[in-house]
Amino acid sequence: MGTGNFETTIGLEVHVEMQTNSKLLSPSPVHYGDEPNENTNVIDFGYPGVLPVANKGALEYGMRVALALNATVSPFIRWDRKNYFYPDNPKAYQTTQSQTPIGTNGYLDVTLDDGTVKRVRIKEMHVEEDAGKNTHGSDGYSYVDLNRQGTPLIEIVSEPDIASPEEAYAYLEQLRQAVLFTGVSEAKMQEGQMRADVNISIRPYGSDTYGTKVEMKNINSFNYVRNALIFEEKRQAEVLRAGGEIRQETRRYDEPTKSTILMRVKEGADDYRYFPEPDLSPVVIDQTWIDEVAASLPKSAGERRDHYVNDLGIEPYDAEVLTQTLAMANFYDDTIAAGADAKRAANYLIGDVNAYMNKHQVELQDTELTPEHLAGMVKLIEDGTISTKQAKQVFEAIMTGEEPEAFAKAHGLVQLSDPDVLLAWITEVLDNNPQSIEDFKGGKDRATGYLIGQLMKMSKGQANPGVLNKLLLAELNKR
Amino acid sequence: MAETTITRDEVAHVAGLAKLAFNDTELDQFTTQLSDILNIFDTLSEVNTDNVEPTYSVTETVNHLRDDVANNWGQKQELLENAPLAAAGLIKVPAILDGEGE
Numbered sequence: 076m077g078t079g080n081f082e083t084t085i086g087l088e089v090h091v092e093m094q095t096n097s098k099l100l101s102p103s104p105v106h107y108g109d110e111p112n113e114n115t116n117v118i119d120f121g122y123p124g125v126l127p128v129a130n131k132g133a134l135e136y137g138m139r140v141a142l143a144l145n146a147t148v149s150p151f152i153r154w155d156r157k158n159y160f161y162p163d164n165p166k167a168y169q170t171t172q173s174q175t176p177i178g179t180n181g182y183l184d185v186t187l188d189d190g191t192v193k194r195v196r197i198k199e200m201h202v203e204e205d206a207g208k209n210t211h212g213s214d215g216y217s218y219v220d221l222n223r224q225g226t227p228l229i230e231i232v233s234e235p236d237i238a239s240p241e242e243a244y245a246y247l248e249q250l251r252q253a254v255l256f257t258g259v260s261e262a263k264m265q266e267g268q269m270r271a272d273v274n275i276s277i278r279p280y281g282s283d284t285y286g287t288k289v290e291m292k293n294i295n296s297f298n299y300v301r302n303a304l305i306f307e308e309k310r311q312a313e314v315l316r317a318g319g320e321i322r323q324e325t326r327r328y329d330e331p332t333k334s335t336i337l338m339r340v341k342e343g344a345d346d347y348r349y350f351p352e353p354d355l356s357p358v359v360i361d362q363t364w365i366d367e368v369a370a371s372l373p374k375s376a377g378e379r380r381d382h383y384v385n386d387l388g389i390e391p392y393d394a395e396v397l398t399q400t401l402a403m404a405n406f407y408d409d410t411i412a413a414g415a416d417a418k419r420a421a422n423y424l425i426g427d428v429n430a431y432m433n434k435h436q437v438e439l440q441d442t443e444l445t446p447e448h449l450a451g452m453v454k455l456i457e458d459g460t461i462s463t464k465q466a467k468q469v470f471e472a473i474m475t476g477e478e479p480e481a482f483a484k485a486h487g488l489v490q491l492s493d494p495d496v497l498l499a500w501i502t503e504v505l506d507n508n509p510q511s512i513e514d515f516k517g518g519k520d521r522a523t524g525y526l527i528g529q530l531m532k533m534s535k536g537q538a539n540p541g542v543l544n545k546l547l548l549a550e551l552n553k554r
Numbered sequence: 555m556a557e558t559t560i561t562r563d564e565v566a567h568v569a570g571l572a573k574l575a576f577n578d579t580e581l582d583q584f585t586t587q588l589s590d591i592l593n594i595f596d597t598l599s600e601v602n603t604d605n606v607e608p609t610y611s612v613t614e615t616v617n618h619l620r621d622d623v624a625n626n627w628g629q630k631q632e633l634l635e636n637a638p639l640a641a642a643g644l645i646k647v648p649a650i651l652d653g654e655g656e
Binding site: 096097103104105110111112113114115116120128130131132133134158159160161210212215216217218219220346353355356357358359 | 567571572573608611612613615616617618619621622623624627629630633634639641643647648649650
């Protein structure tokens with residue numbers, strides 16, 4: 076990959092907010108969308124002398140991500156201070172793990188568009204704090220909300236193994252899914268729960284040194300990342316072809332023009348004057364603790380897909396849809412565990428349930444549907460108690476929390492499979508339609524279709540079509 | 555005066571990182587003072603620290619951690635009253651430009 080005679084080198088630093096109950100260093104709630112500064116206290120405001128204590132849950136979430144990305148969990152962690160002054164960070168430093176990352180030497184196997192698998196190495200992962208949020212007024216002031224300040228982040232730093240904007244996109248999508256299936260974050264892009272810092276350089280093919288890196292920070296859409304990289308790849312190639320030099324600079328992506336714009340030229344490395352955090356106790360992580368966390372790690376999307384396809388006979392595309400979110404995959408697993416037919420349950424989740432969620436703009440966990448109720452309805456269909464047509468009404472009911480069997484009974488939605496009742500109707504219909512019997516004997520298949528239609532009408536749609544068909548054929552052959 | 559262990563440029567650089575602006579007189583003054591301070595610390599380099607692990611924490615305590623339980627201390631109003639300026643529940647600060655932060 077690359078542009079003309081150049082090859083592209085991309086590295087990504089991804090930050091994902093972890094949905095713990097409380098912040099990394101303060102017990103303030105981690106909750107998106109509350110009133111400004113509602114979830115803050117003296118620790119979040121960076122008051123002196125507060126002596127914070129680190130959140131064990133945040134460390135365990137970090138360990139989950141490290142394990143899911145095949146990394147080595149560090150046996151010893153001490154915290155570091157990364158110093159910078161900015162109003163969204165009132166302490167004037169970020170608590171991070173620069174020297175002892177929670178995970179090192181991981182990797183993610185990324186499936187590319189052409190089906191090949193590329194291993195992207197992950198250099199390290201840090202548990203650290205998010206900053207607050209600034210909004211810029213038109214009145215010469217900026218406004219700061221510290222609700223987000225101190226939210227635990229997992230920072231995932233890739234090696235520069237990514238060779239094209241498309242690979243970067245695939246990596247981000249599959250990284251998001253890997254993190255999603257650790258259960259530590261819903262990684263909602265629109266809520267800024269996942270953001271990427273991107274660096275890209277190009278060099279002539281065969282060169283053994285990397286080109287000068289250009290950096291873009293805090294991009295919160297995978298499409299923007301791809302577009303920014305496509306633009307940058309081209310821009311840098313044009314500069315080099317014209318005999319120019321790439322400067323080490325920070326640029327930002329501008330969506331309207333799909334281009335990148337210079338923000339500042341960097342002179343030397345950022346100077347954050349890291350030093351060991353004196354106020355937090357170091358953390359020793361032994362194998363027992365790692366094993367405990369590993370045991371709490373949900374099964375990955377890939378493992379689940381393999382199981383669905385190989386053991387349950389689900390189509391690969393459908394397995395893909397079922398593993399779009401952890402909530403959906405868990406729901407599916409629970410529905411199967413409750414005794415539902417795997418294919419029919421999958422079809423309902425992918426079709427009707429997804430359509431319901433889209434129509435009402437809700438998440439699966441916000442509906443009244445339970446795996447037991449979905450399984451109950453699927454079982455009623457499978458054993459012939461209700462028809463798929465009747466199931467439409469039952470479906471509406473279970474989406475509002477009704478128990479399927481009780482609902483079907485209460486609303487007369489029960490299929491007629493009783494041979495005695497069905498035979499009486501069949502006799503009546505056959506007596507009234509001698510021509511159809513002639514047609515049937517003459518080899519016209521259409522004749523049975525007409526008779527079934529008559530019988531369904533008589534049963535007001537409640538006859539079990541399978542049973543009805545069998546009985547009708549037997550009767551026809553007798554005449 | 556002893557040889558300065560920190561240069562005037564370094565002092566200016568660190569001051570810049572801390573968003574502090576010093577005039578020439580102040581820069582000279584701080585360069586001298588900081589050099590003196592660093593010279594005193596230099597005494598430590600007389601001690602042989604080969605094979606001595608750095609001290610990251612002065613206590614022996616490890617794994618002093620808090621369970622992940624949320625507790626809102628309800629300090630919003632007091633904290634905002636303590637901010638130099640606040641409006642609509644937000645801290646009001648002189649205009650800042652995007653991208654200056656981390």
